[in-house]
Amino acid sequence: MKVAELSNPVKSDWFADQGLRLDASPYVAGSMKTKKLLEQLPKTEPLARLTVGHNGGIFNGPMFRRVYLTDPEHSVPFLGTKDMMAADLTGLPRLRKSDAESSTLSYLQLKPGMTLISCSGFNAGRRAYVRPDMSDCWSSQDTLKVEPDPEKIKSGYLYAFLLSKFGESLVRGSVYGSAVKHIEPHHIAGLPVPRLGMKLEGQIHDLVEECARLRAEFQSSSVSATKDLFTSVGLPDLIDVRWHQQERDLGFEVPSVGSASLRALNFAPRAQRLVEKLGSVRGRSLGSICEGGSLRTGARFKRIDSDSEHGIRLVGQRQSFWLRPEGRWISEAHAPDDIRLQNETILIAARGTLGENEVYSRSILVTGSWLKHAYSQDYVRVVSGDSDVPGAYLFAFFRSEAAFRALRSFSVGGKQQEYHPRFLRELPVPLASPAARARIAATVRHAYKCRDQADVLEDRALALLTTAIEEAVG
Template sequence: MSRKFQVKSIPSTWLISNGRRLDCGPYMSGAVEIRELLKRHFTQKLPDLTSGHDGGIYYGPRSNRNYVTDAEHGVPFLTTTFMMQADLTRLPLVSKKEAKSRKLANQQVKQGMALISRSGTVGRTIYARSSMNKVWSNEDIIKIVVDPQQVKSGYLFAYLCTRFGVPFVLSGKYGSVISHLEPEHFSDLLVPRLDADIEQKAHDFIEESAAFLDNYQANLNDATELYFDSVGLKDITPSEWHSWGSDLGFTAPTSIQSLRALNFNPRFIRLCELIKSGPWKPLGSLCIPGTLKRGNRFNRIDADPEYAYRLVGQKELFWLRPEGRWIAKKFVPDDVLVENGSILVAARGTLGESELYCRATFIHGKLTENAYSEDILRVIGNENEIERGALFAFMRSESAFRMLRSISVGSKLQDHHYTMLPSLPIPYPPNDIRKRCNDFIIEAYVARETALELEDRARSLVERAIEEGGR
């Protein structure tokens, strides 16, 4: 595919009005043209609409992060890697004492904030919902806190995500290798003031979207809790797992399956025995025959979206809005697409505590329109044996995560031991409980899709009002 170059002629007045900047970014991004369009609206500069710590546009100080495994002594910690994820249950924990110190107290996320990544891939923006109120963020995330007497938080967020707001945000970035944003880059960001009814409606859409995402998170957690409670178990926590001792100095029976000690570590054996103390079935018996494997390798031929699938990889798999390159439909195997109710597990990676390797997600609704890379394990429940949502209620748990990691093979880059995978024990609740768990999961993913639709409606509403007012 040939490389596309962009060329644009600009008037000299643009150079003067932009501080005689000679780098291409502000002019190629469209920010200058948008600034001209917004002259037809009454606008205010963003700092005039914010309030609070450092004027309401800030990021925290760099600090040594003391990670912990016990939720009693830690707070969830949001980084630019995790901020795009839909399910925020498994965020890493930093020391609660450190987080609540005077130095980092202002790093707490609060409902209604706009959070913007400021380092690396800059400009990614999310809206803080109520379930994020006990989360702290790192120094690579800028917080924008509106003055509620000046503007609605939902409207401002919707505007920042429009094709008019995004170029403004990105035009201030600097850095050749790693891009950065600073709060001062927002000093001249113009916010159009639209009809009060439009701003209120956009705000209501965003707030309603946030509420649906809270429901999504709550339903996921309720499904997993119910699944374990019904068989007399509790999902293991990271702290409990590590309290069970180290994986050193143990004996294990010989096996023709594996000679790797990790595959027979005492903590894994203990967890499996705990699950087997109640009703259970092996994973292989609950899945459609021929599944429980990764996808096939294939050549990736780029194409226009009209003739392509969006190819989602391991990292983007867990994002609220998965991104990916567009690959030609004509040249991909059938297994790049997955059916409704499939469980996808990150199947390649390393064993770091915060790595995505062995985490699971569920495919429902519009997510079936994407293609998925070969580095993702397909777990497709046999609906004659178990409801697919119910199976996911377990597969997203910490217990499943630890078991999957304990059957790893490889040196640096890990993969699953596909001979051991079908024999993993899965708790097997009564029929009525499985149906309730399945309902929780389906409701969660319907809420997630509704949330995205509401966010899109807010953005479209603001864009349309700006365009119509600029004619």
């Protein structure tokens, strides 16, 4: 429970500033305190005066019937409030192109430099920056779009302010609702944006723009590594599996089954054809590659909460696919050793449901700055036991649609799915030539270095902005 600070009590005139809101959120969450702090700056401007475009440059969109397709020629990538936080945009759902380009929805196409704010749901108020590689995406009505006027403010600077602790407080203080949270465009139109001079704002903008470029490079390099792998092993047709364009598994016969499984999903023809194709080229089973390494889920344990100074951030399945995790902090002393991972461990989301947009069977690579985090038991930890098959190479395979579909066909369970251990061990992994393996691994490592450097630049931009504001009001 949050309470007002005795050093900064809620005052009666604040109620008028908040439209006579009687819920506690804007008063004890720091929103009013931040507004009073920013009033001490030499110059601020309302957000609505710095934007341009549809509805003045701050808008979400209408509710509409969503028709999803899979053919890229007739659909466009569609970004929801969870997807806008994702590091890898490869698996986005796709909206029917004729609907997206209609006069009703065409303005929902994203433009590089926009700031996105989730405006509906439990986590309303999250922010994201539209990178150069997101220009072909459309966004949902549950996402506020803030389009800066380039003649009045730099897009990267505006995003840095909205992402900072000051913007966080102001945006979160604008949230309305109880069970389902909401933010409407007019709720944030009056947010005071500090003006810190062209030189400093330009520096912050340049850092954010370079950060966006590096994150786009992370995406393109990851995709390139996967394409290189399937081309190198002689399976270029698996670059684009077109799963839903294949004949559906409506009825089929299995010549013989053993005691391993009687579940139809484990013998579905589409998946069987895919696994057979993976095994038709030079390669090894996943189990043999991981001998001397690891191929298992983590140990279950009781979480003991801690603070960031004395604990370690625990990352769960969903947040591990975000640009930056927001997991809870726990005591490392009361957790098993395997919450920390060795370099180039692949984590496969190991528990979940079979929804097309669920993270179950998706994979991440733990390397670089992400080695400092802890990870829950809900992943298969894949560690190569063969130095000739590095984790970076394996990740180029596991991030593919082919691996995703194969893994899902190994599912066992009721509502919550897991993998059949035998089928998982027998998964054939195509192996390119040693030179190609080294090249593909290098591409993946480059991608993750770009991602880490992007985080450093974003932190530097936030530090510049925060220091400037604190010094100006100090």
